[in-house]
Each structure stands twice: as C-alpha cells, then as structure tokens.
Amino acid sequence: MLSPEENELLTRVGPGTPMGTLMRRYWVPALLAEELPEPDGAPVRVQLLGERLVAFRDTAGRVGLLAEACPHRGASLALGRNENHALRCIYHGWQFDVSGRCLDTPSEPADSTYRERVRAQTYPVREVAGVVWTYLGPPDKLPHFPEYRWLQLYPTQSAAFKLLEECNYAQALEGGLDLAHAPILHRYSPWSVRSADVRQQNLAPRHEVRDTPYGLQYGAIWRTEGGQQHVRILPYIMPWWTIVAPDAFGGRPASADRIVNAWVPRDDTTTWHFQYFFNPEEPIDVEWRKQTAGFHIDAEYRKTRNLDNWWLQDREDMKLRSMSGIDGIVTQDHAVNESQGPIVNRSKEHLGASDAAIVGMRRLLLRAARDVVQGIEPPGLDPAIPFDRITSATFDAPADVPWYEATPAR
Numbered sequence: 001m002l003s004p005e006e007n008e009l010l011t012r013v014g015p016g017t018p019m020g021t022l023m024r025r026y027w028v029p030a031l032l033a034e035e036l037p038e039p040d041g042a043p044v045r046v047q048l049l050g051e052r053l054v055a056f057r058d059t060a061g062r063v064g065l066l067a068e069a070c071p072h073r074g075a076s077l078a079l080g081r082n083e084n085h086a087l088r089c090i091y092h093g094w095q096f097d098v099s100g101r102c103l104d105t106p107s108e109p110a111d112s113t114y115r116e117r118v119r120a121q122t123y124p125v126r127e128v129a130g131v132v133w134t135y136l137g138p139p140d141k142l143p144h145f146p147e148y149r150w151l152q153l154y155p156t157q158s159a160a161f162k163l164l165e166e167c168n169y170a171q172a173l174e175g176g177l178d179l180a181h182a183p184i185l186h187r188y189s190p191w192s193v194r195s196a197d198v199r200q201q202n203l204a205p206r207h208e209v210r211d212t213p214y215g216l217q218y219g220a221i222w223r224t225e226g227g228q229q230h231v232r233i234l235p236y237i238m239p240w241w242t243i244v245a246p247d248a249f250g251g252r253p254a255s256a257d258r259i260v261n262a263w264v265p266r267d268d269t270t271t272w273h274f275q276y277f278f279n280p281e282e283p284i285d286v287e288w289r290k291q292t293a294g295f296h297i298d299a300e301y302r303k304t305r306n307l308d309n310w311w312l313q314d315r316e317d318m319k320l321r322s323m324s325g326i327d328g329i330v331t332q333d334h335a336v337n338e339s340q341g342p343i344v345n346r347s348k349e350h351l352g353a354s355d356a357a358i359v360g361m362r363r364l365l366l367r368a369a370r371d372v373v374q375g376i377e378p379p380g381l382d383p384a385i386p387f388d389r390i391t392s393a394t395f396d397a398p399a400d401v402p403w404y405e406a407t408p409a410r
C-alpha cells in the first residue's frame with residue numbers, strides 16, 4: 001500500500017516533478033525508426049514524459065527531435081515542411097535544422113539578424129537498433145548510452161515494437177514485475193483445466209528480490225521433485241525496463257527467446273510500451289511473435305482491442321480455451337493494467353507475498369526520486385555497469401543452492 005502522497009510521487013512524471021526529474025536522467029526510447037522512413041518525410045509528433053515534441057528526418061537522413069511549438073508564436077512544427085535540411089513552419093516560414101539553429105525568418109526584414117538569436121529547443125538523439133532514443137535531462141548530466149545485448153543483435157536476432165498502453169506507466173511496469181500472474185492470466189485453457197507444468201500446478205512460488213547496481217534482480221522459485229528447484233529470474237533495470245525469462249509460450253517449447261519491455265511514460269495517464277524480441281542464439285520469427293503478443297494496432301500504435309471495446313473479451317473462449325478470453329499475451333497484460341483505471345489508487349490495494357518485486361521497485365524509484373531533487377545521483381547510470389550482460393534466466397538447480405548463486409543471469 002502507498003499513501004496518496006507516495007502514489008502521487010510515483011506516478012507524476014511531468015517537467016519539474018521529482019519522478020519526472022529522475023526519469024529525465026536516463027536515455028529514453030522515443031519512437032520507432034520506421035516512423036521516420038525517409039529523408040524529407042512527414043514529421044512525427046512525439047509525446048514523452050508529458051512534453052510535446054516533433055521528430056523529423058532531414059534531407060541528409062539525420063534525425064532531429066525538437067519541442068513541437070515553433071519558437072516564433074507556438075504553431076506546431078509537425079505541420080511544417082521538411083525540406084532542404086530543415087523544418088519550415090507553415091505559419092510564417094521560419095526554418096529550423098536538427099540542431100535547433102534558425103536558418104531563415106522570411107517574415108522579418110531582409111537585413112534582420114534576429115535568426116541568429118532564435119533557437120528551437122532540441123534534444124540529443126541516437127538511432128540504435130530500430131529505435132530513436134533521446135535524453136531529456138540537463139545537458140551536463142548526459143549519461144553513458146547503455147549498450148544492452150539486444151541492441152547488438154539487431155536486425156536478425158532482435159526486433160523492436162511499440163504500442164500505446166492507456167494507463168500510468170507504474171501499473172504497467174508492476175505487471176512486468178509480477179511472475180505470479182503469468183500461469184494464471186496467460187493460460188491457454190479455462191481456469192478448471194491445469195497443465196502438468198509445475199508453474200500451473202503450484203501457483204504460489206516463493207518470490208525474492210535482490211538489489212543490483214542496475215536496479216533489482218527478481219526470482220520466482222518453485223520447489224520440485226528430487227530436491228530440485230525451478231527458477232525464473234527477471235531483472236528490473238532502472239527506471240522502466242524488464243527482461244522476461246525464457247519460457248514455453250504461444251504453443252512453442254521453451255527456447256532462448258526473450259522479451260524486453262520498457263514502459264516509457266507518454267504523460268501521466270498513457271504509456272509507450274516498447275518491446276524488443278530477441279534471441280542471443282538464433283534468428284527470430286517476428287511474425288510469430290506479433291501474433292502471439294496480439295499486436296493489433298492502428299496507425300497511431302493504439303490497440304484496436306482496447307478499453308472502448310472491452311479488449312474484445314470473448315466469454316465463449318473463456319469457457320472453452322483460455323483464462324481471459326482476450327487474444328494475445330500483450331493485450332491480456334494491457335487489459336488488466338488499463339482496467340485498473342488511468343492511475344490506480346494504491347492506498348486501497350492489499351499486497352500479498354507475490355508482490356515482492358513490485359514493493360522493491362517502488363522503494364527504489366521513490367527513494368531515487370526523493371534523492372535526485374536533493375542532488376544525489378540516481379542509481380543505474382554508472383558506466384562501469386556491464387549493460388550488455390544483463391539478462392533473464394529460467395533454470396533448474398538443486399534446492400539447497402541459493403537461486404542468485406545458481407543463476408546464469410546477472
């Protein structure tokens with residue numbers, strides 16, 4: 001349970017809020033590279049952490065990310081003409097390049113040097129493995145870019161997706177830090193039918209959390225026969241990342257496939273859910289992944305199965321084939337998160353033993369948000385952290401060995 005004040009601290013991410021200040025200290029996945037498919041193409045409106053931005057790919061292929069409002073009188077630069085290495089506002093024709101420099105002010109006198117004193121607000125951009133990233137924090141605090149493993153495997157062994165999740169980031173992230181729900185919500189059988197899978201036989205494993213330099217390591221541990229334990233390990237990487245442990249899902253046997261989630265706040269009540277699908281050992285099957293996840297989205301990356309149509313929950317399917325009656329793992333996750341309301345009231349909740357990682361994540365984020373406004377540096381930014389080695393794991397080991405010693409994941 002959180003007090004109303006703590007819930008506000010956790011969930012508000014706009015400019016000037018403590019959590020917003022914290023999150024602005026990390027590199028942020030901003031949009032998919034596919035949204036800017038060609039030089040001089042249409043600019044794209046991007047909203048991140050409550051800020052309205054515009055992204056464009058200029059004549060030379062460089063990506064710029066600018067505040068959406070034109071510095072002249074605030075018209076949207078997303079309406080602008082993208083040509084000749086710059087974005088030209090359609091209102092009075094002022095023109096800005098990817099660095100924010102003002103190149104032209106045609107509505108001012110010909111001898112005016114005003115443009116030399118006008119700049120568009122810009123943010124640093126990196127285009128990495130199918131995603132355009134940005135950094136929205138103070139320039140002198142620009143962090144080391146985290147060279148995660150899945151970024152190095154693009155494009156044959158890694159792919160990136162995004163979709164809109166219509167609730168606050170924190171409840172979406174909590175769903176990712178909850179290994180108890182997977183064998184319940186995501187089961188491909190009605191509630192009354194259980195498979196032989198140990199995780200469906202025993203729905204209440206032990207849940208344990210350990211601090212790491214990047215965030216947390218979360219383990220769910222099932223005792224199995226012969227003095228063994230079955231373990232799933234999932235890292236939480238500050239401030240919004242998780243890596244799902246390899247699993248048998250979607251009717252396929254377990255493989256080295258992994259899913260990475262990032263829940264990036266769009267504003268306080270909507271979230272960009274970025275996913276990477278990757279396999280460190282072999283090429284991935286992207287179409288299969290999209291189908292299993294239930295990626296049914298419109299041109300704005302909004303789900304076509306959403307709160308407005310109750311995620312097309314099918315009661316007949318619930319009787320015969322599935323726990324939820326909702327198509328696709330990601331849609332199922334979004335349905336339960338979005339059904340909590342735009343911002344869930346955590347003063348009304350009743351946390352259980354299965355919520356250990358959620359408690360750990362909140363503790364970490366709340367402390368870091370309070371600290372950052374006092375000038376204390378946030379965790380998870382140390383360039384010495386081996387970002388490329390952070391991963392998840394599913395394994396069996398003797399029950400008398402601590403899971404965090406037995407794990408191949410760090």
Ligand code: FES
Nearest residue numbers: 070072073089092
């Ligand atoms: S508002 Fe953009 S040029 Fe005037």
Ligand SMILES: [Fe+2]
Nearest residue numbers: 181182186333
């Ligand atoms: Fe889930």
